[in-house]
Amino acid sequence: MFKSFINLIYVFWQKYFPDSFSRSSDRDQTFNRKRKLPVKTKLLFALGAGTEGMVSAAGITTVLFYNQVLGVSPGLCGLAMAISIISDAITDPLVGTLSDKINTLVGRRHPFMFLSALPLGIGLYFLYAPLAGLSEIGYFIWLVVFLIITKFGLTLYIVPHDGLGAELTDDYDERSSLFGYNEVGTMLYPSILALIVYVVIFPSGGEFENGMLNGARYIILAITASLVAASCALICSIGTLDQIPYLHKVDVSKKFDGKNFFTELRLLLTNQSYLAICFWMFFMYVGLGIIGIVGTYAYIYVYGLATEEMLWAGLAKLPGIFICMPLLAFVTKKLKLGKKAIMGIGTVIPAILVASPHLLKYFGYFPDNDSSILVASLFIPVLVAFCVFPLAMIVMNSALVDVADEHELKTGYRSEGVIFSVKSFAQKATQSVGSLVAGFGLEIINFPDKAEMGNLPQEALDGLLIMNGHLYLICWASAAAVVYFFFSITRESQGVTLTKLEEKRAQRQD
Numbered sequence: 203m204f205k206s207f208i209n210l211i212y213v214f215w216q217k218y219f220p221d222s223f224s225r226s227s228d229r230d231q232t233f234n235r236k237r238k239l240p241v242k243t244k245l246l247f248a249l250g251a252g253t254e255g256m257v258s259a260a261g262i263t264t265v266l267f268y269n270q271v272l273g274v275s276p277g278l279c280g281l282a283m284a285i286s287i288i289s290d291a292i293t294d295p296l297v298g299t300l301s302d303k304i305n306t307l308v309g310r311r312h313p314f315m316f317l318s319a320l321p322l323g324i325g326l327y328f329l330y331a332p333l334a335g336l337s338e339i340g341y342f343i344w345l346v347v348f349l350i351i352t353k354f355g356l357t358l359y360i361v362p363h364d365g366l367g368a369e370l371t372d373d374y375d376e377r378s379s380l381f382g383y384n385e386v387g388t389m390l391y392p393s394i395l396a397l398i399v400y401v402v403i404f405p406s407g408g409e410f411e412n413g414m415l416n417g418a419r420y421i422i423l424a425i426t427a428s429l430v431a432a433s434c435a436l437i438c439s440i441g442t443l444d445q446i447p448y449l450h451k452v453d454v455s456k457k458f459d460g461k462n463f464f465t466e467l468r469l470l471l472t473n474q475s476y477l478a479i480c481f482w483m484f485f486m487y488v489g490l491g492i493i494g495i496v497g498t499y500a501y502i503y504v505y506g507l508a509t510e511e512m513l514w515a516g517l518a519k520l521p522g523i524f525i526c527m528p529l530l531a532f533v534t535k536k537l538k539l540g541k542k543a544i545m546g547i548g549t550v551i552p553a554i555l556v557a558s559p560h561l562l563k564y565f566g567y568f569p570d571n572d573s574s575i576l577v578a579s580l581f582i583p584v585l586v587a588f589c590v591f592p593l594a595m596i597v598m599n600s601a602l603v604d605v606a607d608e609h610e611l612k613t614g615y616r617s618e619g620v621i622f623s624v625k626s627f628a629q630k631a632t633q634s635v636g637s638l639v640a641g642f643g644l645e646i647i648n649f650p651d652k653a654e655m656g657n658l659p660q661e662a663l664d665g666l667l668i669m670n671g672h673l674y675l676i677c678w679a680s681a682a683a684v685v686y687f688f689f690s691i692t693r694e695s696q697g698v699t700l701t702k703l704e705e706k707r708a709q710r711q712d
Contacts, residue, residue: 237371243445244380248387250315250363250438253322255391256431257356259399259516260326260423263414264345265495265641266502267330269651271417272341276649280641282345283491283634289350290634293357298621301362309446311362315439318359319432325352326431330424359435366442368603368621369449372700378534381599382527385592389523395430396516399423406508411655413509414502469613470621476605478688479598482681486549489677491636493556493670496643500560500666503658505580506571514577518585526592533593540693541597541604546686548594552587553678559583560671564664604691607699611706636677643669 268274268282297314304310329348332341367380403422404413413419470476501507501515533539539547559580562568569576606621647665650658 237373237448238376239371239380243370243442244383246438246441247363247367247380248383249441250359250434251384251387252391252395252434253318253359253431253438254356254388256395256427256434257322257326257352258392259395260330260427261494262396262399262498263404263420263423264329265637266414266498267417267420268341268345269644270415270653271420272332272336273651274338274341274345275651276641276644278338278342278641279345280495280638280644282342282349283637283641285346286349286353287634290353290357293354294361297357298361298365301365302615308443309449311366311449312439312443312446314358314362315366315435318355318357319435321351321355321358322435323355323428323432325349325355325428327424327428330420330427355431363438364599364602365621366445366449367599368606370445372607377603378530378596378600379527382530382596384599385596386523386526388595389519389526389588389592391434393516393519393523397513398426400509400513400516404509406510411508412502412512414498470605470609473605473609475601475608475689475691476621478685478690479601479605481688482545482549482598482685485677485681485684488636488639489553489674489681491634491638492640492643492677493636493674495637495640496666496669499644499649500670501580503653503655504563504663504666505576506655507577511577514581515584518581519588521585522588522590522592525589526596529589530593530596541601541691542685542689544597545594545601545689546682548590548592548597549678549685550682552591552594553675553682555583555587557671557675557678560667561675564667564671601689601691604696604699607696607703608691611699611703614706639673640669 265276265279265283268279269276301311301314304313306313308316325348329345329352332344336344367384368377370380371377400413403426404416404419406413410416497515498512501512530544533544559568569579573579602621609615609621643665647662648659649662649665653662
């Protein structure tokens, strides 16, 4: 049934858009594996970041909605995030390995990308449009179910999408360029969509000092999120169909073998550079998971911001979108920095900058809430931080492709899907761990239900500052240390790996 559905898509698309597959009939053609990619391909590949961007922008409100509007305790909200890890642990590597092995008329990656639109649309809609009148446990179960459905949709899209990008070129710098475009999208779409969430969907006014506390507006978020996420996934999938002939030719004749899968995964998890990236992601995403929840709480209850002021949290990230690509070219070509150095610097500097306002507030050296420079003092450090941080994310994705080459040299298998599935799982799982920590952290600091702005105990305010400042800084500093001391792939070693791979591939063709 799965293949029949995908083949139906192929027949329809081939009938009305035959040029998309103009090269597909010649599967044995040779081309330069170190080719430069068309700008159109990079843009369409990056457009898919709108899917993840919409989930991230909507996620700003999730715990606040279920906790402060629907009355679910923050501990249960954090637990719901953690429970969803169980499904990710199964679906992420499974989708990754299937997208490495499956064979259809529209390739190995695209079937999953097309199918992702359905669970994304359903999951996001019902996540923010729950049934009225449920009990606390009822809303908790609802949150768990639709978090799992939404995350499954993300898995179906993100894992094959990243695997697709990993296959399109073997050029060391062109890989960084492709994922650079994607990272620009990953930054741009959440910022734009967050602006829409803050200003259009949840404007402040009337009885609500902060519009996110207005439960009646969440149906608008539900409709917007489901339509945007599903549409971006479909447009990216359709727009990159013409790249199918350029994917690696792999043997898909063998059926899925669980034993071989776990053997391959074990070999991958003994790769020191891959483990370094995994632990880098662990510490980084735990930190992001924590501030993704308590950052919103701090802006509302510590600093007393309206949603129109909170939108600067997203706008402050926009300059980095336009700076990151030329800055990446400068540090790689002029300064000759390697991926390890860029990931380390691109983590520790933003960590210090983002944490600094909360640290200064905690120690009493920050402007008062009625100060005219409050908003600038909060978000100028974020602006500078996000001129640097995108470099780390760009080269991280590129470094994972280098790991795929190293893994192929050792094992003979291309495993981009598996490699990026572990990345996807690490991202979602560790963000869930961060959400769990944040949820129980709110319990520990006795954060009240139905809290009133400007009327919180000092214990709760200090707790929010510690989680946004001290704890976040520790997580990201740990991430920078791990990648700096344990990642070992260099430009030179990668060149040697690709040379040996080309020799092996030539031997197999002979």
